[in-house]
Amino acid sequence: MNAGSRVAVRSLALALLGGMLGLSGCSSTPTTRDAVPRAEAYSKYGNPASYEVLGQRYEVMKDNRGYRETGIASWYGPGFHGKRASAGEEYDMYAMTAAHKTLRIPCYVEVTNLQNGKRAVVRVNDRGPFHDNRIIDLSFAAAQKLGVVGTGTALVEVRHLDVDQAPPPQESAPVQLATPVPEWGRNVFLQVGAFSDATNAERLRLRLASARIDQVDVARRPDGLHRVRIGPLGSVEQADELARQLDALGVSSRHIVLD
Structure with a gap:
C-alpha cells in the first residue's frame, strides 16, 4: 500500500470509529454564510496521485478548472465531527464545507439543489463520500442551507469556483434555475x-x-x-x-x- 493509500484509509478508519462529537476547536451552531473562495495552497496530505478505499481506487484531479457535474449529494455529521479531514484539519459539521472523492483540496465549489433551487458555496476539505452513487458529501451546515438534512440526499449540480468566481451571497431565496427541475419518474x-x-x-x-x-x-x-x-x-x-x-x-x- 502506498503512502496515499495509507492516508486515505487512515482518514476513513478514524472517521468510522467516531461516534460521539469531538467538540474541541469546533463551532457548535451551523453557519448560514457561504464560504468565500480565496487562494490557498493545496494540501500535501490530502492530494496523493491516487488512493484506495474499500477496494476502489480514485485518481485525484490534476486541475479542478472546468469541473461541473450533476448527481446525488449526501451529508455527514456527528460521527465525523472533530475528526481529521483529508486536508489535514478538523472536520467541523457546523462549517460550510464538503467532501469530494477526486477534486484537489482544499478548493471551493458552488452546490445547487436542483430540486428546490437553493445554493451554497462550500470549501471542499475532505475525501468522500465513499458510496458508489454519490458525488459530494455536505457538512451538516451546508446540507441544512440546501434543504438536504431531512431528505438525506438531493439531486445537485456541483461547479468548481476559481478564486475570482464567487457568486453573490444567497441567504434564503432560491436561485433561478437554468436547468430543468428534476422529477423522479419523468426526466x-x-x-x-x-x-x-x-x-x-x-x-x-x-x-x-x-x-x-x-x-x-x-x-x-x-x-x-x-x-x-x-x-x-x-x-x-x-x-x-x-x-x-x-x-x-x-x-x-x-x-x-x-x-
Missing part, C-alpha cells in the same frame, strides 16, 4: 455512454438489455453523438441499485442527466 436519466458511431451505441444498449437492465435507449443529439441512457429513473434507491448492476458489468463511465 432523470443515467447516461452510460456517448458515441459518434451509432453501431457502438447500439452494441452497448444490447449488452445492457441482455443483462436485464430495462429502459435503455439511444438518443441522437444535435451534436451528432448517440447517447446511451437508462430511465427515466424513479428514485434514489433505483439509481443506487442500477449503479450496483453496472458495477458488476464493469460499466463505470456514467452520470446523471436531466432531459
